[in-house]
Amino acid sequence: MASPSGSADGSGKAQEAPQTSEKAREVLADDYYFMGIAGLAAKKSKDPMTQVGACIVNQEKKIVGVGYNGMPRDSKNLPWSRNAEKEEAERKYLYVCHAELNAIMNKNSADLKGCTMYVTLFPCNECAKLILQAGIKEVVYFSEKNDTPASTAASKKMLEDAAVPLRKFEPKEAIVIDFSKLQHHSAK
Numbered sequence: 001m002a003s004p005s006g007s008a009d010g011s012g013k014a015q016e017a018p019q020t021s022e023k024a025r026e027v028l029a030d031d032y033y034f035m036g037i038a039g040l041a042a043k044k045s046k047d048p049m050t051q052v053g054a055c056i057v058n059q060e061k062k063i064v065g066v067g068y069n070g071m072p073r074d075s076k077n078l079p080w081s082r083n084a085e086k087e088e089a090e091r092k093y094l095y096v097c098h099a100e101l102n103a104i105m106n107k108n109s110a111d112l113k114g115c116t117m118y119v120t121l122f123p124c125n126e127c128a129k130l131i132l133q134a135g136i137k138e139v140v141y142f143s144e145k146n147d148t149p150a151s152t153a154a155s156k157k158m159l160e161d162a163a164v165p166l167r168k169f170e171p172k173e174a175i176v177i178d179f180s181k182l183q184h185h186s187a188k
């Protein structure tokens with residue numbers, strides 16, 4: 001599992017040797033944790049083709065918003081098709097709420113100024129506008145699709161122009177949640 005860079009508790013102090021009676025625990029690094037939450041949120045998306053998740057974190061490293069791409073609230077019969085041969089009104093793009101929009105709308109704090117957004121897919125130009133208007137000050141993304149180059153270029157241009165750092169998350173290992181290891185037994 002990914003561990004934090006530097007000292008184990010982030011304090012910069014040398015790590016103390018664990019007590020012999022204590023199990024050595026692996027502690028998840030921030031980027032893995034927050035992108036992991038974004039990835040888990042993506043798993044909730046009903047988009048049959050592309051599931052996207054976003055997680056917004058404030059300067060105290062607290063999660064203040066999570067979202068995934070989905071159809072607008074209370075909608076029942078909107079199409080998920082991406083088929084280019086269908087009429088525009090029969091394709092998902094006019095309707096779907098992007099993960100970033102939903103994460104921003106789901107915020108549980110007064111505002112998002114100074115926050116970082118973790119998002120599993122490079123934000124489109126419309127989401128870049130939302131990110132900027134929300135006062136988000138850093139974007140960490142995972143994957144980049146190249147099927148909308150103009151949108152990607154515009155998004156990069158806007159974020160760069162506003163001096164909002166854009167960073168690609170490059171995981172070196174997988175995060176695995178083994179529920180059997182979360183099963184705690186009373187010590188007797």
Ligand SMILES: O=c1ccn([C@H]2C[C@H](O)[C@@H](COP(=O)(O)O)O2)c(=O)[nH]1
Pocket residue numbers: 047049050051052068069070082092096097098099100121122123124127
């Ligand atoms: O910034 C973005 C860009 C796209 N999405 C969502 C919108 C759609 O549900 C999918 C893209 O569908 P494709 O079939 O891959 O074209 O991704 C998003 O949430 N945020």
Ligand SMILES: [Zn+2]
Pocket residue numbers: 098099100123124125126127128
């Ligand atoms: Zn978008």
